[in-house]
Structures are given as C-alpha cells and as structure tokens.
Amino acid sequence: MSQYLSVNSYSSGSGTRSRSSGRDRSDDRDRSSGRDRSSGRDRPDGRSSRSPTGQRPSSSRGGLEREVLPEVRVLLQDQTNPESLTMLPRESRTFRFTVFVLHFAISLMESEKGRAALIKTGHKVYQGWNRHDRKDVIFRGDVRRHPELMDQAVDKFLTNIRNDPPNMIVSSRLIGEGVVQRQTWANVKPDFEVKWGVVFRLNKTVIDNAIVAAEGGYKEEFQRFLFLMGMSTAHELVHAFVGVLTGDSTTLTPPPVNFPRQGSSNSAPRGESGRYFEGELVGFLVEAYYRQHNLGDQQAGKLVARARGTQGTVYYHIDEDWMLARLSLNFGANNFPAPVSSWIPTRVNLSDIAMEAKRQPSGEDFGDRDLTAFITRINNLPVERVGSAELREIMSMAVLPGRIRPREVPKVK
Numbered sequence: 001m002s003q004y005l006s007v008n009s010y011s012s013g014s015g016t017r018s019r020s021s022g023r024d025r026s027d028d029r030d031r032s033s034g035r036d037r038s039s040g041r042d043r044p045d046g047r048s049s050r051s052p053t054g055q056r057p058s059s060s061r062g063g064l065e066r067e068v069l070p071e072v073r074v075l076l077q078d079q080t081n082p083e084s085l086t087m088l089p090r091e092s093r094t095f096r097f098t099v100f101v102l103h104f105a106i107s108l109m110e111s112e113k114g115r116a117a118l119i120k121t122g123h124k125v126y127q128g129w130n131r132h133d134r135k136d137v138i139f140r141g142d143v144r145r146h147p148e149l150m151d152q153a154v155d156k157f158l159t160n161i162r163n164d165p166p167n168m169i170v171s172s173r174l175i176g177e178g179v180v181q182r183q184t185w186a187n188v189k190p191d192f193e194v195k196w197g198v199v200f201r202l203n204k205t206v207i208d209n210a211i212v213a214a215e216g217g218y219k220e221e222f223q224r225f226l227f228l229m230g231m232s233t234a235h236e237l238v239h240a241f242v243g244v245l246t247g248d249s250t251t252l253t254p255p256p257v258n259f260p261r262q263g264s265s266n267s268a269p270r271g272e273s274g275r276y277f278e279g280e281l282v283g284f285l286v287e288a289y290y291r292q293h294n295l296g297d298q299q300a301g302k303l304v305a306r307a308r309g310t311q312g313t314v315y316y317h318i319d320e321d322w323m324l325a326r327l328s329l330n331f332g333a334n335n336f337p338a339p340v341s342s343w344i345p346t347r348v349n350l351s352d353i354a355m356e357a358k359r360q361p362s363g364e365d366f367g368d369r370d371l372t373a374f375i376t377r378i379n380n381l382p383v384e385r386v387g388s389a390e391l392r393e394i395m396s397m398a399v400l401p402g403r404i405r406p407r408e409v410p411k412v413k
Helices: 035-039 093-110 112-128 131-136 148-163 204-215 219-246 273-281 320-327 372-378 388-398
Strands: 006-008 069-072 074-077 084-087 168-171 178-182 198-203 285-289 302-309 312-317 384-386
Touching (some): 074 093, 093 112, 093 168, 093 204, 093 219, 112 219, 148 219, 198 219, 204 219, 219 273, 219 285, 219 302, 219 320, 219 388, 273 285
Parallel strands (some): 006 084, 074 168, 168 198
Antiparallel strands (some): 069 384, 074 084, 285 302, 302 312
C-alpha cells in the first residue's frame, strides 16, 4: 500500500452515471440490497483504555432550526489507485445527496425510538459475549446491574456522529449500497471517534443513478433512492457503534444479534448488528429488486420490506406514504415499528434479480489492509460546515428533487 493520499480537484461531471467497480466485502461491512446479505457478520476494530461515556444529544428532537453538520467531508473514490480521492465541494449534487442520507440516518438514530433501538442493540451484543470476550473488549461495567452505562455509550456515540460525522467516501468499488471497514484506532486516538475508527463508503453507482432520477423527473423513484440509501447509512453507523463497544478487530457480534436470525443446516448463524437494529426499529429490512422501468438498470428497484411472520419470512411492498413521512424526518415514536402487516403483501422469487446484481466491480480495493495512516491523512483535509438553512434546503429534496442542485442566488447589480 502506497504511503500517500492523492487528493484531486473536483470535476463538474461527477454527477453523471458511472458503473461501479471493484468488489465488496463479504462480511458485515457490506450493506447489500438483496437476499444474500445473510452472509454478513460484524467485525469490530481498535482498542481503547476507556469505556465510552457521554451526554445525551438533543439535536433531532428540536427540529431542523438548530441542526447543523459542523464538520463534513465528502470524497470521491473512482480512480485506479484506491487511495486517490477527490474532494467534492458543497455545491456538487453528490455532496448534497450524501449530506441528505447522512443527516437522515443520524436524525433517525437520535430519535426516541432510534436511540432505544441502538441501546437495545448494544445490550444484545454485550449479553451475547462470553466471559472471555468481555475481558477483551473496551466496554466495562455490568450493564445488567447498571443499564445506564449502555445509555451513556449510545449518547456519546450519537453526539460524536452529529458533531464530527464519519468521512463519507463515495466509491465506485462497491456492489452493496454501503460498507464500513473498522480499523485499529487506539494508537491514533485514546478514545473512539468515528472519523478515526472507520472507513465509511457509499456506492457511487447508486448515487449517480439517484441523480439521474432526480434530474429526469422521476420523483417517486428518487424518493426510493433516498430511503434506500438513508437506511443503508444508518445500518453502517450501527456497525461503527459496535466498534465503540469492542475496540478490537477480532471480537465478533454474537449470532443472536441479527434479524431475522441467520443460519441454515449447512452454516453456523452469524451476528449482524445493522440488521438487528433495523428489525428492532422499523420491523423490517429494506431490499431492492429489479423490475420493468424506464430507467432500466439505473432504477432504485422495487423496494420491499422483509419482515418476520409467524410462519417465517414475509415480504410487503413498502408503503410510500409511510416512507415519505420518514424522509420528511417525521420520527415520532408512534411511527415505529412500521405497520407492515397492513401493507400489501408481495413475493420474492428465486428468479427476481437484486439490484446489487446489476452493479459491476472495477479494480483494486483496500482488502484487509490496515488503513490507519490513510485515515490520518484524510482527517488532515478541510471540512465543510453545513448550517441549518442549507440543511433545510438539502432535506427539502425529498419532495422537491430539483434541490439536488443548490438554488442560484440572484446576482446583485
């Protein structure tokens, strides 16, 4: 691995469609849209000498007026050298889409039910470890006697991702919608910070296709892209949170932490914290399948809710009114879990094609190499502050897809 980070100037053509390339990780770090996600598992990262504690964040419950993303980096990874990145400016369509899904995911996790689901995920992970595992992780304390310790860990994490969110790398090397690679961060930071503990990437092809839908007048299809990628971003942030608890690169998430629990007669069940969080919060997993559409391979796909029924896995069409309300940041407690049993049932057949199967890989990726030095160099780059007014405009693209581009300010004569 070369010992430099090449950062290039932004090209105005970054919003046009480009086929993704490279390969996704086959473990928990790949948040895919189709049925084969069950192969995922959690692989945490570095070690810290302190258990995480913190104050409860209050940002999303007070409305957008006081909300900001104070330190945002959006970078493009689409060149031959995986370490060669392009900084994207705030006016780029890719930057704005990425900020939307990031703010959506953080706000979802900050909501009353989102926070509760993350706390429950943390408890489930901790309870699933044996005595040996608990000696090796950084999280300390008996949460069965002192459950407030997990509350503190969650609140510190939520404060961290709001005030200093992960570097968002839009990559042409992914097949699934998103992927988190956890790193050993203890030698860089004495306590976990998500910008130092993970490499966070979203799929460039999916985002490029979303921009095509927005600018082509496919409003409902664009909304499906926003929801799919917003939920994917939340899913990957949960994997980052498990890294807060473990602090190493070997402790796996216990098998019961999944939704629905995975495993067959030929394979051992595996833990997957992102799926467990989705199941606890909304009550289903989002999956996308190809269907006949004017956008062809550039579509978001038919979004279905994979839920747990009395007789096993069941599928429903995701109610679009419910989805749009969530995209509008309506995260009231009475909206969770989703009322999937009242939605229209559907089937997923063996002949159905997951949208990820339509995405092609491109070249060399990071593999399993340590990326601590790479992360350090990224964190020396400039950041953008997205203030409340700009954030309101970006979030309005849920109903006004044309806001994928910033509004032009009339020139003063």
